[in-house]
Amino acid sequence: MTRPFWIRLVANPRAAFGLVWLGLVVLAALAAPLIAQADPFAITGSPFARPFGESGLGTDSLGRSVWSGLVFGARTTLLIAVIATLSAVAFGGLVGALAGFYGGRIDDLLMRLTEFFQTIPSFIFAILLVAMLSPSATSVVVAIATVSWPPIARVVRGEVLTLRSREFVQAAITLGERDAAILLRQILPNALSPLIVTGSLLVATAILTESALSFLGLGAPNLMSWGFMVGAGRSFLRDAWWLVAIPGVAILLTVLSINLVGEALNDALNPRLRTP
Amino acid sequence: MRPDRRLALAGITSLLGMAGTGLMPQPAMAQRRGGTLVLVVQPEPPTLGSYISTALPVGQVATKIYDGLLEYDFDLKPLPSLAESWTVSDGGRTVTFRLRSGVKFHDGQPFTSADVQFTVMEVLKKVHPRGINTFSEVTAIETPDPQTAIFRLTRPAPYMMMALSGYESPILPKHVFGQGDIRSHQNANSPVGTGPFRFVQWRRGEFVRLDRNPDYWKPGLPYLDRIVVRFIGDTGTRAAALEKGEAHVAGFGAVPYNDVRRLERLPNIRIETRGYEMLSPVVELMFNTRKPPFDNVRVRQAISFSIDRQFVIDNMWFGFGKPTNGPISSNFAPSGFYSADVMNYNVPDGVDRANRLLDEAGFPRRADGTRFEIVHDITPYGEEWRRFGEYTQQALARIGIKASLRYEDVATWLRRVYTDYDYDVSSNSLFNLADPVLGVHRAFHSRFIRPGTVFVNGVRWSDPRADELMDQATIEPDPRKRAELYTEIQKIVVAAAPLAWTHEINYATVLDRRYRDVIVSPLGLFGSFDRAWRE
Numbered sequence: 001m002t003r004p005f006w007i008r009l010v011a012n013p014r015a016a017f018g019l020v021w022l023g024l025v026v027l028a029a030l031a032a033p034l035i036a037q038a039d040p041f042a043i044t045g046s047p048f049a050r051p052f053g054e055s056g057l058g059t060d061s062l063g064r065s066v067w068s069g070l071v072f073g074a075r076t077t078l079l080i081a082v083i084a085t086l087s088a089v090a091f092g093g094l095v096g097a098l099a100g101f102y103g104g105r106i107d108d109l110l111m112r113l114t115e116f117f118q119t120i121p122s123f124i125f126a127i128l129l130v131a132m133l134s135p136s137a138t139s140v141v142v143a144i145a146t147v148s149w150p151p152i153a154r155v156v157r158g159e160v161l162t163l164r165s166r167e168f169v170q171a172a173i174t175l176g177e178r179d180a181a182i183l184l185r186q187i188l189p190n191a192l193s194p195l196i197v198t199g200s201l202l203v204a205t206a207i208l209t210e211s212a213l214s215f216l217g218l219g220a221p222n223l224m225s226w227g228f229m230v231g232a233g234r235s236f237l238r239d240a241w242w243l244v245a246i247p248g249v250a251i252l253l254t255v256l257s258i259n260l261v262g263e264a265l266n267d268a269l270n271p272r273l274r275t276p
Numbered sequence: 277m278r279p280d281r282r283l284a285l286a287g288i289t290s291l292l293g294m295a296g297t298g299l300m301p302q303p304a305m306a307q308r309r310g311g312t313l314v315l316v317v318q319p320e321p322p323t324l325g326s327y328i329s330t331a332l333p334v335g336q337v338a339t340k341i342y343d344g345l346l347e348y349d350f351d352l353k354p355l356p357s358l359a360e361s362w363t364v365s366d367g368g369r370t371v372t373f374r375l376r377s378g379v380k381f382h383d384g385q386p387f388t389s390a391d392v393q394f395t396v397m398e399v400l401k402k403v404h405p406r407g408i409n410t411f412s413e414v415t416a417i418e419t420p421d422p423q424t425a426i427f428r429l430t431r432p433a434p435y436m437m438m439a440l441s442g443y444e445s446p447i448l449p450k451h452v453f454g455q456g457d458i459r460s461h462q463n464a465n466s467p468v469g470t471g472p473f474r475f476v477q478w479r480r481g482e483f484v485r486l487d488r489n490p491d492y493w494k495p496g497l498p499y500l501d502r503i504v505v506r507f508i509g510d511t512g513t514r515a516a517a518l519e520k521g522e523a524h525v526a527g528f529g530a531v532p533y534n535d536v537r538r539l540e541r542l543p544n545i546r547i548e549t550r551g552y553e554m555l556s557p558v559v560e561l562m563f564n565t566r567k568p569p570f571d572n573v574r575v576r577q578a579i580s581f582s583i584d585r586q587f588v589i590d591n592m593w594f595g596f597g598k599p600t601n602g603p604i605s606s607n608f609a610p611s612g613f614y615s616a617d618v619m620n621y622n623v624p625d626g627v628d629r630a631n632r633l634l635d636e637a638g639f640p641r642r643a644d645g646t647r648f649e650i651v652h653d654i655t656p657y658g659e660e661w662r663r664f665g666e667y668t669q670q671a672l673a674r675i676g677i678k679a680s681l682r683y684e685d686v687a688t689w690l691r692r693v694y695t696d697y698d699y700d701v702s703s704n705s706l707f708n709l710a711d712p713v714l715g716v717h718r719a720f721h722s723r724f725i726r727p728g729t730v731f732v733n734g735v736r737w738s739d740p741r742a743d744e745l746m747d748q749a750t751i752e753p754d755p756r757k758r759a760e761l762y763t764e765i766q767k768i769v770v771a772a773a774p775l776a777w778t779h780e781i782n783y784a785t786v787l788d789r790r791y792r793d794v795i796v797s798p799l800g801l802f803g804s805f806d807r808a809w810r811e
């Protein structure tokens with residue numbers, strides 16, 4: 001008898017660390033207006049106040065609170081990353097499922113399209129999209145989703161391709177179930193675990209992409225984000241290390257945590273690795 | 277200093293009252309020949325054709341190679357250069373330049389009045405971005421002999437005399453640039469001039485090498501053997517090169533303001549803020565004055581009141597600025613064109629007054645504390661401008677205006693502001709240049725509402741009285757009367773606030789202390805460096 005999935009997951013110390021940190025970040029993001037003042041762009045103190053003094057984590061070149069930026073930045077960063085990933089999973093999943101299920105010409109067409117997107121260097125493509133659409137939360141989400149759906153499509157297609165020839169799917173086809181029903185009820189639940197693992201890792205990539213875009217000044221101009229904080233602080237690296245270090249460490253730990261949890265998910269969901 | 281030059285100067289009669297006052301720079305004691313100066317220019321110029329591009333990097337390189345007809349002192353008074361003397365007659369419609377004899381171009385050919393005629397009529401008047409305006413009144417240039425050039429003008433153009441420096445109007449050799457298409461001339465990037473340094477080599481992405489011109493017409497000059505113009509892409513590396521003494525001069529924001537403050541404390545570095553007086557950038561908030569609520573003068577005034585100018589200067593420009601209310605830079609104080617007698621928006625109770633004005637204008641605060649919502653377009657010029665945009669958002673919030681920020685690339689932003697007029701509030705800085713006619717009128721004279729032309733009247737403000745006064749000031753030859761006109765113009769536009777002028781930017785030049793007499797005129801880094809020397 002195998003242990004339940006979530007116990008296997010938490011038993012892994014690295015995953016536990018990841019989960020705890022992610023939990024804290026999510027909590028901070030949810031409680032942002034309660035634990036920091038409402039507008040992270042508000043000038044609240046004297047510029048370049050050192051951290052751990054009177055102003056929490058210090059202030060930036062205009063006197064804006066780094067702590068406030070950090071918790072509101074968590075909000076922006078997580079929200080954009082999660083929405084972008086969900087969009088990418090939805091679109092990539094659809095393309096992969098159609099390609100894998102119908103095969104033939106549809107498969108060829110969709111896979112060539114996927115490959116076309118895969119050949120464009122993804123970050124350059126994202127920059128281009130944001131610049132074309134003018135920087136905003138929506139355009140950042142669109143850009144990240146556009147560059148990250150191809151791997152999802154390939155994973156899903158592979159899964160669907162193998163599942164399609166299994167007896168229970170053949171049975172469903174013989175019984176005359178509609179294609180949509182077969183895909184959703186028979187195939188999708190069985191293809192879910194690789195999808196979850198790929199998707200969770202994609203969130204980490206999305207966070208990095210969002211941060212890099214904001215670092216370059218292409219993030220949403222009205223939303224505080226970690227990449228923006230690093231970008232705005234980088235010219236003061238020699239005078240005010242905390243402007244770069246604090247949001248930088250936040251990005252590092254969050255991306256690391258997601259990767260750890262993603263790996264642990266993979267271990268826990270992969271039947272071949274299950275210990276009896 | 278040769279006495280004949282001063283004599284020639286003193287003998288000049290000038291209707292413009294712009295003749296030099298004998299303020300030729302006195303040589304110091306210990307100048308030494310020799311040495312190489314490394315000038316850092318950022319970014320690398322796309323061309324060295326300063327007759328076709330006014331871009332700052334281009335000017336910094338080309339001014340060492342090309343001379344102008346005139347130079348200027350720090351009070352913006354013209355001094356002789358290629359023109360030894362000049363007279364203005366016929367009510368300002370004839371300007372006669374007496375040209376220096378014995379001047380040779382770098383290829384050995386003599387400089388004559390034919391070169392002046394060719395440069396102004398065939399090049400500057402046709403392809404120079406600002407020359408088209410500067411020389412618009414010039415209909416012909418007569419060349420009775422090789423040492424005389426007579427400019428014939430349809431109307432007086434006193435501002436033209438301010439635009440004859442080697443940066444603004446470089447004199448080109450006709451025998452070189454006279455053949456072929458000037459817009460794509462092969463000599464653009466291997467320039468031939470009369471200046472103190474000759475072009476030797478341009479290794480793209482690395483440097484331009486300029487060597488001493490041994491036949492320079494100023495005897496004994498230049499002191500330096502060589503100028504190397506280096507292009508260093510990374511901000512940190514630029515600062516480090518100056519810090520270590522590998523590079524010696526950098527200006528125009530090549531080193532960010534906060535880094536200038538750090539370098540200033542080093543023993544081998546000196547900071548110079550003079551040398552930008554013929555540019556005089558003034559920062560402005562732009563209002564789309566034909567779009568409600570910005571058609572309401574009280575709303576515009578309120579926004580101007582809401583900006584804490586000193587805070588902006590201290591925290592975004594790191595002290596390199598000066599608070600202001602009006603369009604004309606205080607660098608024009610010596611000529612009397614600058615007036616401080618205007619409505620003062622830079623007051624301690626600015627926020628209260630702004631709130632009162634908005635109440636009166638019929639925009640009371642709603643339940644959520646806001647009056648109305650706008651979009652503020654951030655100027656996409658770099659870090660300090662981005663911070664300025666974010667600060668403006670905060671300042672507007674304090675007076676109940678909810679601004680969301682928009683950030684676009686330069687081309688898109690320029691089109692939005694100067695072509696489509698699809699904006700509420702934005703910001704910019706325009707150069708005053710050497711005369712208000714050249715740099716100031718364009719921002720609010722209704723003649724400059726020109727969709728598609730950038731850095732002109734993008735606020736689409738139009739006021740017949742102000743237009744009329746500016747037209748008078750354009751052709752008024754008497755400097756005192758011009759000054760009176762400008763005093764009135766400033767009073768009108770500052771009160772009407774089609775733009776909110778916030779501060780003058782004081783660019784800083786970072787200099788290695790071993791190099792002396794680098795910044796010797798209002799042209800600053802656009803000077804020829806002929807008197808620069810190394811200790």
